Structures are given as structure tokens and as C-alpha cells.
Amino acid sequence: MHKKIVGGGFKKVLYTLNTVRRIGVKDAAKALAAHNACKACGLGMGGQRGGMINELDEFPSVCNKSVQAQSTDIQGPIPLPVFDHTITDFKELSSHEIEHLGRLGTPLHKAAGSDKFEPISWDDAIARTVERFSASAPERSFFYASGRSSNEAAFVLQLMARLYGSTNINNCSYYCHQASGDGLATTIGTGTSTVELADLGKSDLIFVLGANPSSNHPRFIHQLKNCRERGGHVVVINPAKEPGLVKFAVPKSPKSLLMGGNDIASEYLQPKIATDVAVFKGIAKSIIENQQHNVDFIAQYTRNFDAYLADIEGTSWNEIESITGLSRDDIHAVAEVYAHSENTVFAWGMGMTHHLHGVDNVEAIANLAMLRGMLGKPGAGLLPLRGHSNIQGVGTVGVKPVLAEDVFSAIENELKITLPRNKGMDTMACLQAAERGDIDNALMLGGNLYAASPDSQWAEKSLDNIPFKVFLTTTLNQGHVHGCDNSESIIFPVLARDEEHDATSQESMFNYVRLSDGGIDRLDNLRSEVDILSDIGMGIVDKSHFDFSTFKKHTTIRHAIAKSIPGMQDLADIDVAKKEFFIRNRIKHTPEFNMPDNRAVFIVNPHDHPEERKAQHAFTLMSIRSEGQFNSIIYEERDSYRDTTHRHSVLMNEDDIAALGLKEKDKVTLRSDTGEMRNLDVVAFDLPRGNIAAYYPEANVLVGQTVDQRSRTPAFKSVPVSVEAQMVIGSAG
DSSP states (O other): OOOOOOEESHHHHHHHHHHHHHHOHHHHHHHHHSSOBOSSBTTOOBGGGOTTOOTTOOSOOOOHHHHHHHHHHSOOBOOGGGGGSOHHHHHTSOHHHHHTSOBOOSOEEEOTTOSSOEEOOHHHHHHHHHHHHHTSOGGGEEEEEOTTSOHHHHHHHHHHHHHHTOOOEEEGGGGTTHHHHHHHHHHTSOSSOSOOHHHHTTOSEEEEESOOHHHHOHHHHHHHHHHHHTTOEEEEEOSSOOHHHHEEEOTTOHHHHHTTOEEOOSEEEOOOTTOHHHHHHHHHHHHHHTTOSOHHHHHHHEEOHHHHHHHHHTSOHHHHHHHHOOOHHHHHHHHHHHHTOSSEEEEEOHHHHSSTTHHHHHHHHHHHHHHTTOSSSTTOEEEEOOOBTTHHHHHHTTOSSOOOHHHHHHHHHHHTOOOOOSOOOOHHHHHHHHHHTOOOEEEEESSOHHHHSSSHHHHHHHHHTSSEEEEEESBOOGGGTSSOSSSEEEEEEBOOGGGOSSOEEEEOTTSEEEEEOOOOOOOSSOBOHHHHHHHHHHHHSOTTTOOGGGGGSHHHHHHHHHHHSTTOGGGTTHHHHOOOEEOTTTSOSSSOOSSTTSOEEOOOOOSOOGGGSOTTOOEEEEEEOOTTEETTEESOSOBTTTTBSSSSEEEEOHHHHHHTTOOTTOEEEEEOSSOEEEEEEEEEOSOOTTEEEEETTGGGGGOOSOBOTTTOOBOTTOEEEEEEEOSSOOOOO
16 A cells, blocks of 8 residues: 655655755745746746735745746756767657756757757857748748747747748647637637636635646645635546645645645545546536526526536436446535535646547536536636646737637737738647648747657657757757757747846736746846847848837837737736736626627537547556646656656556556556557556556657547547556666
């Protein structure tokens, strides 16, 4: 048996202190206290209220993820002799090792067919980039942004791409929360959270659906603890029984630490992987059968309830129990908690969106909220738990294949330009086009597209099939050394958010926009993302169409955003007024929805997809992130919350382990229709029979290219696989 694990606690305090010592107390204190938005998750903190302070003026609003994010930026530059090594040598490094070589301190050039990076001057790097893009038809290029960037850089990126003539503009949300935006758009007419941070303090029930905030959004756990202490409930629905969601010792709370932790989940359902719609229909069925739905809200503020009611009544309990693996009694117990709640917030992560029917899952969550009128009032609503600190902002300012017509028109009127209207390709479509040889150039603003993509071997080949790639980054990652054997690339070193010479802005998952002052001086020979993109724009866009030199000043960009992006009017003078703000018309404290008739819409979707189960594979795998990582960035090989000593592990139900004649620490191979993972340690974990888990991004080698047809998101968390014992132990990999 494994020891009982409590999330958080003194070990996280010690980890943070040790990280601070490693990067230097003075440097860490300066970074954490400065007036800059946190670089970690979308929960947000910092900005003009000061470091470690959130929009409710709570202090200290900091977690180990914040410190980890700073730790990679507060590094010295990679010594130039390191680049005497070949790229083949770099490929031998783990993700953790390569990102901890140091900061990138000079532009790098990798020639086609070469096995080495060579330092290159800024002028030559910009000139080569302009030359390559200018020589190709615009539709044969794509542009990609991570959520690490600023609103200002993202706006310049999408505008430059469109004026250049390409609409193949996308961001990393296609691999994470695109399904949330799509599912919310069809039900309530908006793509983001309907609640603000303060609403969590007014709720008496918080659903945590397909998410593990103990690892990925640690400060959200504080809100869950507070809800429990008020006498409220926290319902977790997740196939994996995550220790940090059962009990968590909140580091900022002495009482919580001394008590050995607080109970987080009051109820915990563990359905089979990819059965979420059936779970939500079960909760709805119990509510309706007991006449606990809000008839008045439904009649006044929604439509299509009759079709939804017929679907729920036509779904049998036998079906629900068989599909989900849950009992009617367990589902009813959760429904009773919901029925007696006055204010409920539904929060969810990629356990809802990383499926072939992720949009269906989000629509089903919205249906549940409408069923009891948990929309359009304080203390209740819908909350996608966004991953990166500005991924929502990047989408807000237009980094996507197509914009709404009113946004197109506003940008054109403000900047006196004309933009193409054709819809570009999403992220997967761009890589598939690259595989076909239809892409000549790609520009990637941060991120690690290689590690983030499914079918790792295919992704590497597709990226290498792009003749010329441009990366803007603070550190090297595996995406810079994989997918480049035969192709050419330029890597630009950029200023981190808190190093910018001109202020930048970021948007949290609560639709709250912060201003980051920047100003910390760490390394020479770095430039801002805006500066680099503007120089490229000046080279590939005719000055008579638009002069990108005008965007060298960030305030000019913010004025353009304020004039053209709905709800962002207050951005225009944020650098003068220092007044941070909520984007207008997004928080829903009154039941008025962004639909033609102002009504929210019940959506009916199927709850079972038997055709997707593969007879040749006995197990379904979900990829997971460890406590010691953030997105594809690995800070620690060990996962202290799941008691795994390294990432080459597969988590399994102990009865499945016994049925296969295995024991813990035995080596196994996982096989899917796409690929295989060898030499994995078997680790017993609380999961339903037939369900297993392995770490992202390593497990991406098993994930196929099939996507949700609506969100275009791959099924990272529902992969049919087989588990095979290994008789001979080779090297880990």
C-alpha cells in the first residue's frame, strides 16, 4: 500500500524556499514583488497591485508554480561553447535538462541539413526571416502563439500575419480549451468565464470537473478550502482519485499546515474515462425526477428545454450506470447536494475538453447550470480553468483563424487597412498541411508545438517538413531540437514579461486585465517580442499598407486594441491610469445572454459512442501532468502527489495489475493504434478498472491525430491502448 499523501504542506514550503535559494533570494524577491502579472496559470495575480497580490487584495497570492516559472527566467545565459555540441547531442537531454541549460542569450541559426546551431546577429536573423517569408505565397505560412506572450505582441502577430496575407493564425488553445469556448458559445453566447474571482467566495458549492488544481492551479485550492470552511461543498468528478483533491495543507494557512491539511472534496465521483456526458445526464435526471429544477428560470431565460427534457427522460438509469461505472445512488447523492445549493460554480479543466466530444461535455455542463438557474447571478456560473497566464488574452486580441465581422471592421476602420476574410487552418490542420508539403514557413511565438502535439513521431516529421521555422523564446526546449533535421530555423531570444522595457498587459481566466511594468534588467542582447515582430512586419508588409514601426510603442498597440476588440475599451489608458479592469459584458451577474433573443440554449448530445471503443485494446489511457511540471515544462522528474519517482510510469488500478499477472515496478509496454511507450514502471493508483494514466507530453506518442470535429482538439485524455508485460528490461525511454 502507498503512504497516505496530503497535497501542499510543509514540503511545498520547503520546495519553494529551496528554489528561492537556488535562484538567489534577492533576485527571487525582486521578481515576485515587482508589479508584473504572474507567469504561471490563468488564475492570475500581481500587476499594479504588486507582486503576490490578487484582484481581491489578498496577500500572499503566490504558489510554487509562480516560483517555478521565475526560476527558469532567473538563469544566466547559455555559454556560447555549449553550441559547439551538435543538435543530436541536445536531443539526448530531457525536457528538464534542456530548459535548465540557461537563458538563450543570442539569436541562433540552424541551416538546412546542418546538425549545429550557430550564433547569428540580430540584423542578419531579421533579414533572413524577411527573405524567407517574402519568397513564399502567404497561404503557405502559419503563425502560432502560446499563452506566455502579451496582448500587445499577440495583436501585432495576428495583424502582421493577416496583412502579409495568411489567415493560418492559431494559438495553443486548440490543444487545450478550444472546446470550452465552442461549447459556451453555443449555449450562452460567450467563450469565457461567466464569474469573477469574488464569486467563488459567495458560492456554497463548487464542482471541479476533469481538473487537478492541486497540481495545476494551486491557489484555486485555497478557494475550495474556503468554500468547505463556510459549510459548502466541493464535488470532484475525475476518474483518478487525486490525493491533493482529497486533502490539502494550504501553505499560506498556518492552521491548515498544523492540522495536517483540510478536506477538499466533500463528494468524489470516479466515472470511467470519456463518459462525462452520461454522468451529467445522470445528475440532471435525478434533479428532474425529484422536481428540483428551476422551472421559472428555465421558462424566462432559456430555450430548447423540451428537447433536453425528452432526452433526459429517454435515457435509462441502466444506460447511465453501465456507461459511467457509477451507481445511481452515488449520482443521486451528488444531485442532492446540487439541488440544495443556492450558488454553484462549475469549474473544469482539460479532463473535459481533451476528448473527441469535448464540446459536448462543455455543453452538458452548461445544461446542468441552466437546469437550476446557476447562471446570471453573483456567486454562480461557469469557469473554464485556463492553463497559461495569458492564453485567454491571446485569443481575445485575435490570434485565431477567423475573427467576428464586427472585429474585422473595427480593426480596418481604426488602422485604415483591409484584411482577408477567408478562414485559416487550425493547429492540427497546419501540421497536416506541413506533412503534405503545403507549408513553407512557420513562426512560433513561444510555446513548444512539438511537445504539445499528438502523435509525436508524426509531429516531428511534419515540423521538419517545414523548410523554414522561426521561434521566439526565453529558453531552449525540445521543440527547438526536434523536427529540424533537414530544415532551417531561426531562434530569437526574447525578454521575459518582467524584463520588458515597455509595459505589457495580460488577461486572466476571470476576464481580468493586468498591466505588467517589466523593467527588471537581467541579460544583455535580448529584445522584446513586439520589437522583433514589428521588424519582421516592416519587412514582409508594404509600408503603404501599414507601417509597423508605429507599433514599436506599446501604448499605440493598446489604443488599437481598445478601439477594435469588444470590451477592451479600458485598455487605452491603462498605462496612465494604472487601473486594471474586467473586460466588459463577460461577467454574467444578470441573466442576459449573448444570443439573439438573450436566452441561453439547452443543447442535446449523445451520451455514448461505442464505435470509438477499440476491441483490440483493453484499456483507455488519459495523459496527465505531474505536480512538478507546468504545461510541457518539466521542473521535477518526481511526482510527489502520486508517489512516482520518475515520469516513465503508468498508473493502473491494482486489480488490473493483478489480473495481468503484474506487480508494482514491473516494466510494461503501452501500445495504441498510433505508437508505443516502452519500459514504463507499473504504479498502483486509484482509477476505475480498465482506465490507466501516463504523463504528458511523453504519452503523446500514443495519441492519434483524430480530433473533436467541432473544436479540432485531439483526444489526449481518451486513448485506447493495450498493456503488455516486458520480459527484458532495456533503457528507459
